[in-house]
Amino acid sequence: MGSLLAYSGITTKVKAMSSHLITDKQFSEMAFLETDIEAVEYLRKLPAYEDIFANMEGVELHRGAIEQRLILSQYKDFAKLYKFANLAQRKFLNLYFMHYEINILKKCLRSTLGHQKAGIDLAVFQSFFETHSRLDLVKLMDSANIQELIANLEGSVYYEQFSRLDDVGQPTLFDYEMQLDLLYFKTIWKAKGKEFSGAEQKLLTSCYGSKLDLLNIQWIYRSKKYYHLQSADIYALLIPIHHHLNVAQIRKLVEAPTLEEFYHALQTTYYGRKEGLESIDRPDLEDMAQDMLHKIYSATSRQNPYSIAILNSYLYFKEEEIQKIITLIESIRYRVNPEEILSYVVKQ
Numbered sequence: 001m002g003s004l005l006a007y008s009g010i011t012t013k014v015k016a017m018s019s020h021l022i023t024d025k026q027f028s029e030m031a032f033l034e035t036d037i038e039a040v041e042y043l044r045k046l047p048a049y050e051d052i053f054a055n056m057e058g059v060e061l062h063r064g065a066i067e068q069r070l071i072l073s074q075y076k077d078f079a080k081l082y083k084f085a086n087l088a089q090r091k092f093l094n095l096y097f098m099h100y101e102i103n104i105l106k107k108c109l110r111s112t113l114g115h116q117k118a119g120i121d122l123a124v125f126q127s128f129f130e131t132h133s134r135l136d137l138v139k140l141m142d143s144a145n146i147q148e149l150i151a152n153l154e155g156s157v158y159y160e161q162f163s164r165l166d167d168v169g170q171p172t173l174f175d176y177e178m179q180l181d182l183l184y185f186k187t188i189w190k191a192k193g194k195e196f197s198g199a200e201q202k203l204l205t206s207c208y209g210s211k212l213d214l215l216n217i218q219w220i221y222r223s224k225k226y227y228h229l230q231s232a233d234i235y236a237l238l239i240p241i242h243h244h245l246n247v248a249q250i251r252k253l254v255e256a257p258t259l260e261e262f263y264h265a266l267q268t269t270y271y272g273r274k275e276g277l278e279s280i281d282r283p284d285l286e287d288m289a290q291d292m293l294h295k296i297y298s299a300t301s302r303q304n305p306y307s308i309a310i311l312n313s314y315l316y317f318k319e320e321e322i323q324k325i326i327t328l329i330e331s332i333r334y335r336v337n338p339e340e341i342l343s344y345v346v347k348q
Helices: 002-018 024-031 036-044 063-084 087-113 122-132 137-141 146-151 157-165 173-194 198-227 231-237 247-255 259-267 270-274 285-303 309-333 338-345
Strands: none
Touching: 002 063, 002 087, 002 309, 024 036, 024 309, 024 338, 036 309, 063 087, 063 122, 063 309, 087 122, 087 137, 087 146, 087 173, 087 309, 122 137, 157 173, 173 198, 198 231, 198 247, 198 259, 198 270, 198 285, 198 309, 231 247, 247 259, 259 270, 270 285, 285 309, 309 338
16 A cells, blocks of 8 residues: 555656557658658657657758757656656666766767767756756766866766776777676666665566676677677676576576577577577577567566556656667668668567
8 A cells, every 4th residue: 555655646647658658550650751850740749759849840950969859858758757756766766867877978988989079969968967967968078088088077986987997908988888887787786675675676676687687698699799709708798697597507608609509508598488589590689688678667567556667667668769769760861661660660
């Protein structure tokens, strides 16, 4: 009863917002549009995006401007939920917000290390971040070099994390992003055990534990297929957290001498059995991960509607929707066949 009373209001709010998520039918209609401008016009007519693209009739939006407004929609949804949440629910949302900070930091890193301005104007997000973060986005984006960017992070957990690279001769973008990912997942994993209990701790373990396992599987695969890394180097890249994958299974995946043997080892894991990989020679691992996470986030919110699962799942699906829209608009821009576009954004 306590959960029902604490979550009834925000659960109703999330359900109302969820009703505005784009349906497969709407994505199918968008896929057959001829230009990215038509796609923006379509979005403008939808409740979730009408204010984001308001007063933009006749204005030609480049890729960065469209992406910027879509990301802003995601932040506005978070802000709506935060304003509506009680103190206990804000505890989770504050933890989730770190994900947004890290995504922005990655954009700053890519811009600084690439010696070019980002495709989007981060100043647009400044007011949102001033409410939830101590990072100065404009200052970070204006950093002349990586040393200045790191100096501008002093006093934050990110500054401390990057200091771990002091012994690395010339850290790459991959090194910096890896440090951010490790920090995020370790923070989430520690907090879910310390700040939450009972059913809420269990559902966070299910969502984030599976996400970590699936990321490790994909990193092992990519390390083998594209970079041909030695086992010791692959181990160094993995997130040191296990859920349904045990140490022995990870060892078999990492040390598999060929991709065929990697796939064979994967078939024997929880994820291989769950997805029926025994009958698939070379499964698409990204599709497998997306499919499994979609099922997990759907199930946790459906089974626990009066808990943080409702917040966790909505934010996950909103972000997934934004990525689908970006993919769809870019595909239209490059005149990809509509049927192919549908394969990217609509689950068959």
